[in-house]
Each structure stands twice: as structure tokens, then as C-alpha cells.
Amino acid sequence: MSLDTVSQPTLVVESNPQQTGAYDFDRFNEAVMDTYARFPIALERGAGCRVWDTTGKEYLDFVAGIATCTLGHAHPAMVETVTRQIQTLHHVSNLFYVPVQGQLAQWLIQHSCAEKAFFCNSGAEANEAAIKLARKYAHTVQKIEHPVILTANASFHGRTLATITATGQPKYQKNFAPLVPGFDYVPYNDIQAIEAAISELDEGDRAVSAILLEPLQGEGGVRPGDVAYFQAIRRICDETGILLILDEVQAGMGRSGKLWGYEHLGIEPDIFTSAKGLGGGIPIGTMMCKQHCDVFAPGDHASTFGGNPFACAVALTVCETLAKENLLENVLARGEQLRTGLRALAAKYPALITDVRGWGLINGMELAAESEITAADVVQAAIAEGLLLVPAGPKVLRFVPPLIVTAAEVDAALQIVERAIATVNV
Numbered sequence: 001m002s003l004d005t006v007s008q009p010t011l012v013v014e015s016n017p018q019q020t021g022a023y024d025f026d027r028f029n030e031a032v033m034d035t036y037a038r039f040p041i042a043l044e045r046g047a048g049c050r051v052w053d054t055t056g057k058e059y060l061d062f063v064a065g066i067a068t069c070t071l072g073h074a075h076p077a078m079v080e081t082v083t084r085q086i087q088t089l090h091h092v093s094n095l096f097y098v099p100v101q102g103q104l105a106q107w108l109i110q111h112s113c114a115e116k117a118f119f120c121n122s123g124a125e126a127n128e129a130a131i132k133l134a135r136k137y138a139h140t141v142q143k144i145e146h147p148v149i150l151t152a153n154a155s156f157h158g159r160t161l162a163t164i165t166a167t168g169q170p171k172y173q174k175n176f177a178p179l180v181p182g183f184d185y186v187p188y189n190d191i192q193a194i195e196a197a198i199s200e201l202d203e204g205d206r207a208v209s210a211i212l213l214e215p216l217q218g219e220g221g222v223r224p225g226d227v228a229y230f231q232a233i234r235r236i237c238d239e240t241g242i243l244l245i246l247d248e249v250q251a252g253m254g255r256s257g258k259l260w261g262y263e264h265l266g267i268e269p270d271i272f273t274s275a276k277g278l279g280g281g282i283p284i285g286t287m288m289c290k291q292h293c294d295v296f297a298p299g300d301h302a303s304t305f306g307g308n309p310f311a312c313a314v315a316l317t318v319c320e321t322l323a324k325e326n327l328l329e330n331v332l333a334r335g336e337q338l339r340t341g342l343r344a345l346a347a348k349y350p351a352l353i354t355d356v357r358g359w360g361l362i363n364g365m366e367l368a369a370e371s372e373i374t375a376a377d378v379v380q381a382a383i384a385e386g387l388l389l390v391p392a393g394p395k396v397l398r399f400v401p402p403l404i405v406t407a408a409e410v411d412a413a414l415q416i417v418e419r420a421i422a423t424v425n426v
């Protein structure tokens with residue numbers, strides 16, 4: 001058969017479904033595994049920082065797919081790239097060269113301290129790649145027979161077996177033993193604890209080979225890293241040859257107001273990972289490193305979908321749009337505006353709101369431990385008023401809107417948060 005006789009598919013353009021009516025949650029639950037505590041709204045459409053449910057109700061989206069939809073919903077640059085790339089080439093294999101994967105790696109290298117990139121599909125996979133790279137580095141360079149990776153209490157690194165082991169929160173590990181050996185935990189922002197752990201673990205064939213930390217703990221309650229802590233860790237790593245791995249999956253890709261969270265800390269990691277915001281909502285992850293720790297050789301690691309032309313083209317568009325639209329400036333200004341508003345609210349409800357903290361557009365508002373009101377209560381009240389929010393632990397409300405959010409949208413969100421707080425604080 002000659003190529004000429006292959007019929008071309010006709011392009012059918014349908015309008016987006018809108019207001020399909022009340023959603024049958026029970027029917028969904030019969031078919032989909034019960035791994036999430038879902039809020040009873042069904043979303044079907046989005047534009048900018050707004051989404052609509054099946055009943056036509058509009059919400060301001062300050063969840064953004066959990067710090068993922070960098071450019072909001074239906075951004076014209078993403079629509080253009082997705083359309084162009086699916087019509088051109090969407091997936092081949094890493095057995096061949098994928099030019100746009102090379103372009104994305106080059107952009108990321110030019111805009112970070114890294115010199116090499118590996119592509120995968122999610123945050124957990126990026127951290128798995130970092131853990132594997134650190135293990136091989138331990139065996140081949142550091143010559144540690146039983147390497148240990150130190151991670152922090154209240155951290156979050158993903159849901160695979162190795163990454164729930166790395167995650168210093170027992171609730172994610174419960175019932176999944178046996179976990180992966182070679183991890184130990186220290187309190188976050190506590191340099192003495194790291195020093196003590198390194199000397200305690202250095203015995204026989206066993207030693208610390210790497211330290212894996214978030215520059216700002218996201219799921220653990222939006223807790224920024226201390227500059228002095230990270231600088232002291234960097235010094236220890238330089239003196240001992242221990243690798244510093246930063247998990248930038250949530251704080252990276254501009255969300256903090258700088259492209260990478262480590263820029264707030266005045267240090268450079270040896271290895272770091274990115275995912276959530278990288279593809280603006282299209283699945284992609286990356287593990288990046290400096291040249292000296294790139295010990296991978298052909299066959300060591302792989303991913304079928306990782307770095308495919310579709311995901312890489314979209315991620316490259318997200319990167320270029322961040323630069324073109326000066327989004328980091330917007331992130332800093334909108335972040336200040338949001339924290340100022342939340343602090344005014346905290347001043348009004350001092351018994352309920354105990355802290356407001358964050359960088360750029362990753363912010364947390366902590367509720368008093370003594371109060372019966374939980375973050376989920378406030379989230380529920382906010383959703384009823386038309387604002388999507390997500391908790392970060394039982395007592396912290398998290399604010400992670402798209403990086404394109406406007407001043408008017410931040411004001412509107414603040415007004416709704418105030419109403420939600422007034423509703424729950426009876």
C-alpha cells in the first residue's frame with residue numbers, strides 16, 4: 001500500500017461540553033477506586049484562573065491541580081502547542097533522538113545550576129530517578145556499601161515504594177511494609193540533627209551518601225527552608241562529598257517567585273527534581289544534576305513515556321511563556337498581595353489564625369492547634385462560596401493559584417476566604 005492511499009482523518013471540532021447537569025457521584029465511585037477523599041463537585045471546564053462544574057457553578061481556582069497549572073486553564077500558548085504537536089509527532093521512543101526533548105533540557109540547564117536532565121512523567125518518578133542516581137553514585141564514586149539517604153520529618157516525596165519510604169510521614173507508609181531500606185529521618189530546619197545523624201550512621205560499611213530535602217515543605221504544611229540551615233548543609237556536603245538532592249516538585253518552576261526554590265536559600269544542589277508546574281498540567285517530570293554526579297550509563301534507567309515530544313513541547317512552552325510574560329514578577333507581586341490580605345485576616349481572628357507564611361505563590365495559613373476548626377472545614381466553606389482551596393495537613397490552608405493570577409482575582413479570593421472564616425468561626 002502506498003502512503004498516498006492512506007486516508008487522512010477528518011478533524012472534528014466539537015464545542016466544549018458545558019453544564020451537563022447534576023453529576024452522579026455514586027456511579028463514579030462504583031467504578032473508580034476509593035483512594036481520594038473527594039469534594040462533591042465535578043469540574044468540566046476551565047479558562048484562566050476559573051473553572052466550572054457540571055451545574056455551571058463558577059469557581060476561582062486557587063488549587064491549580066495542586067500547584068501544577070502554571071499558566072491556568074486553556075492558556076492560548078498551551079492550546080497552540082498541544083494542537084501543533086499532536087498534529088506533528090506526539091510519541092516515539094527514547095531509542096531515537098527527540099529534538100524537542102533536547103531543547104527543553106537546554107532551556108532548563110541554561111536557567112538552573114544543573115548540567116544534565118533525565119525526563120519522566122511525575123514527581124515520584126523524578127525522585128525515584130534521583131534516589132537511583134544517588135545509590136549508583138554511592139556504590140561507584142563514594143564507595144559506600146550500605147548507603148543511607150537522609151530525609152526530613154513531615155516531608156513529601158511521592159507515592160511509589162521508595163518515595164513513601166523517603167517521605168518522613170508515617171501515615172503514608174502505614175500498611176505498606178516492607179519499605180525500601182537505606183533511609184533515615186531528621187527534623188527539618190535543624191542542623192544539629194543532621195550533623196548527629198551523619199556521625200551516628202557512619203559505622204562499618206554504612207554511611208550517609210545523600211541528603212534529600214524540599215527547599216520549602218509543601219504537603220508538610222508550607223514550611224520554607226531556613227537559609228542558614230541549607231547553607232550549613234551545603235558546607236557539610238562540600239566537606240564530606242555527601243550529595244545534596246532538592247525536591248523542587250512543588251516549589252520549583254517559578255511558583256516561589258524565583259525559578260527554583262534553592263535560589264531563596266543561596267545554595268545550589270547537586271541533584272534536583274521538578275514535575276508539578278513543569279508541564280502546566282501535562283504530565284512530565286525531570287531529574288537534573290551537575291555533571292560530576294551524572295553516573296548513569298545506557299540501560300541504568302528508562303521511561304517509556306518520559307520526555308516524549310508532546311510533553312516536552314508543552315513544557316518548553318510553559319518555560320518560554322514564564323519568561324515572555326514576566327510571570328516571576330507577577331508571582332512576587334501577587335504573593336505579597338495575598339500574604340498581606342491573609343495577615344490582615346489573621347489580625348482580625350488572632351485566636352484562630354496563628355501564622356501566614358510562604359514564598360511567591362505558594363502560601364500557607366495555619367489554624368490554631370487548640371481550635372476545633374480544621375483546614376478542611378474552611379476549604380469546604382470556601383468551595384461553597386466559589387473558591388477552590390486545598391489543605392496542607394490538618395491545620396494549614398494552602399494557596400497555590402496559577403502564576404497568571406491577577407490582582408483582582410487575589411482580592412476576590414481574599415474576600416471569599418474572609419467569608420469562609422466568618423462562617424466556620426461561629
Ligand SMILES: *Cc1c(COP(=O)(O)O)cnc(C)c1O
Nearest residue numbers: 122123124156157158218249250
Ligand atoms: C506532589 C509532590 C511529589 C509527588 O509528585 P507526583 O507527581 O504526585 O508523583 C513529590 N514531591 C513533592 C515535594 C510534591 O509536592
